[in-house]
Amino acid sequence: MYRRAFRAALPATLPVMMGYLSIGIAFGLMLEAAGYNVIWAFFMSLTIYAGSGQYMGVELLRNGAALTSVAVLTLILNFRHLVYGLSMLEKFLGMGWKKLYMIFSLTDETYALLASARVPERVDPHAYYFAIAVLDHGYWILGSVIGGAAGALLQFDTTGIDFAMTALFLVIAVEQWESYPSHLPALLGCGITVAALVLLGAEAMLIPALCVIILALLLLRVRLDRQEEADGKEAV
Numbered sequence: 576m577y578r579r580a581f582r583a584a585l586p587a588t589l590p591v592m593m594g595y596l597s598i599g600i601a602f603g604l605m606l607e608a609a610g611y612n613v614i615w616a617f618f619m620s621l622t623i624y625a626g627s628g629q630y631m632g633v634e635l636l637r638n639g640a641a642l643t644s645v646a647v648l649t650l651i652l653n654f655r656h657l658v659y660g661l662s663m664l665e666k667f668l669g670m671g672w673k674k675l676y677m678i679f680s681l682t683d684e685t686y687a688l689l690a691s692a693r694v695p696e697r698v699d700p701h702a703y704y705f706a707i708a709v710l711d712h713g714y715w716i717l718g719s720v721i722g723g724a725a726g727a728l729l730q731f732d733t734t735g736i737d738f739a740m741t742a743l744f745l746v747i748a749v750e751q752w753e754s755y756p757s758h759l760p761a762l763l764g765c766g767i768t769v770a771a772l773v774l775l776g777a778e779a780m781l782i783p784a785l786c787v788i789i790l791a792l793l794l795l796r797v798r799l800d801r802q803e804e805a806d807g808k809e810a811v
Contacts, residue, residue, distance in 0.1 A: 580702035599718020607726025616723035
């Protein structure tokens with residue numbers, strides 16, 4: 576069952592593989608430049624597994640930040656995962672012990688794949704979702720280890736290398752825009768974010784913007800579900 580699921584999930588995760596190897600290598604290079612070797616890169620990617628959070632973690636480690644600061648900044652940065660978790664409740668239902676790993680491994684890119692997943696015929700859906708999560712996690716660990724090892728052996732100027740994460744987000748956003756017939760959620764998210772930025776400023780806009788986005792999507796859920804069903808019937 577799992578062998579078939581992993582074979583089916585591999586082609587779907589190839590875009591993430593290319594992105595994760597690139598930004599994982601960038602993370603490993605940055606961590607090595609900050610004075611932490613490849614072992615740190617491996618275990619941070621294995622146990623933390625948060626791309627933007629790990630990028631931020633490099634600076635926090637370099638500056639010797641207090642644990643309270645780390646906790647607050649991590650909460651603010653990863654608050655968006657609340658939205659991800661709420662939308663995955665039905666897909667993760669009945670997954671048993673694997674559900675805990677699915678929650679842990681729900682990165683932006685894995686969420687994007689799971690949200691738009693079309694499970695192939697004769698493949699168990701839960702096994703397919705699990706395979707996607709494991710493969711993505713593996714790509715990230717591999718990229719981090721390669722970057723950490725390369726940073727120890729070669730000299731790199733890491734200036735600007737952290738933009739790799741932003742570039743991957745943009746690619747995923749474009750792919751999601753093209754995949755979904757309804758652009759309303761994307762337009763809402765963009766509009767609310769820009770409004771929060773203008774009204775509250777860059778330092779205070781993130782959590783209020785996310786809360787308003789969650790509320791708007793909850794209020795529009797019935798409409799969006801009906802539209803998705805209608806689009807599915809038209810496709811058939």
